[in-house]
Amino acid sequence: MRGFGDLESVIMHMVWDHACPVTVRELFDELRHERPIAYTTVMSTMDNLHRKGWLAREKDGKAYRYTATASREEYSARLMREALDGGGDTEAVLSHFVAQMGGAESEVLRTVVSRLTRGRPR
């Protein structure tokens, strides 16, 4: 795996998969089995995620315990909302594969396709 952004994603998914708040040490121990990585890298990445608002933390003895500020589902839903009916600014920069169709158009489409693919073998 490569890139800094990628590690952020991996760590967030690990935090989401944990039921209870986690420490840097716990995640580091898990990550170490998958890839060569330094403790400080994990720590600074989690610090970044905290700064950007993805992780909340509270002091537990000498270490911080981290939790996600919102669930994976909430983030996904938020992104989909922004992508599908965001309008305004974001509309200008997201190119969708298809616009969502109503029932009438999809019905017409199905008929057209079945007729044409039957009529002309390729």
Added chain:
Amino acid sequence: MSAALVFGYTLAVAWLVPVLLSRLTRHGVSARLGLGAWLTAMASVLASAAAAVALLAGAAIAGLPRLAEAVCRSVAGRACTPVVYRSAVFEVPLGVAAIAAMLTAAVLAWRYGRAMQRAGRRTRAHAEAARITGRRLPVDGSAGRTVTGEWGGGATVVLDAPQPAAYCVPGRPAAIVLTSGALAVLDRDQLGAVLAHERAHLAGRHHLLISLSRGLAASFPGVPVFTRGPAEVARLAELCADDAAARRTGRPALVAALLAMGTGAAVPAPALAVTSGAVSARVHRLIDPPRRGRHARYGLALAAVMLLLTSVSGLVIAFAGPLAAGLG
């Protein structure tokens, strides 16, 4: 006289060429040339309008000294020397007008820049959130054709969401976002078609073309070439991406993908339920592609329009520049 000619040419291009281009690009034959022709039309209207304004200003300035001198003599009598009338009646208003024009242009440019910046920030935030929240689409090289989530510009991520959706977010790095709902309704070839379509958008910088034409439409309301531009550019960009995808994975896979993604929406979306017919048009075009001869004819016509626009606008600028400067 020459200013009026250039002005007439500008108006003709701004009002008549959209009608012609709508006709030539309606069926999406040679979408790429069509897109180029629309962009050329917009650029040439901008350029020749600038030339017309420069000529007009040049003509106005050329006539001003005599007028100014006459006014000055009638007011000041013998005390009117060239220095006096020039600065009082000629240079001061001109300076004020120039400053006002520059301020207006600066404000417009600043506003446009701010809007673009805001959109860019939101896009980057969206891309980052998608990269963190989504899972990487695994590289799948089994069974012949390779479908890969990685490409030169960025990553493909999958979001957990029931509705089938696929879109691309420009930026560095760019991201292609798929939903798990989309993966559920697409087979490998269809997924390849969707990814090829989105990559074509990113590679062609279609988002830039669309937001640029939107900016022009907002700046020049009521001018057909600009008001109709954004929708046409968006539509033709879509067709260009379709063509790129069809070249890569074949038409059947792309048509199947369009159908699956377009009709597989199990989640009711009342706000978007109005049918535009855009998807049917795309499917029709792929199922029933234009004959070779028709393709050549439309391509030739579009190329001729582009050539004519660029050469005439080029000539106009080449002549207007020195003319305006010389008279001024």
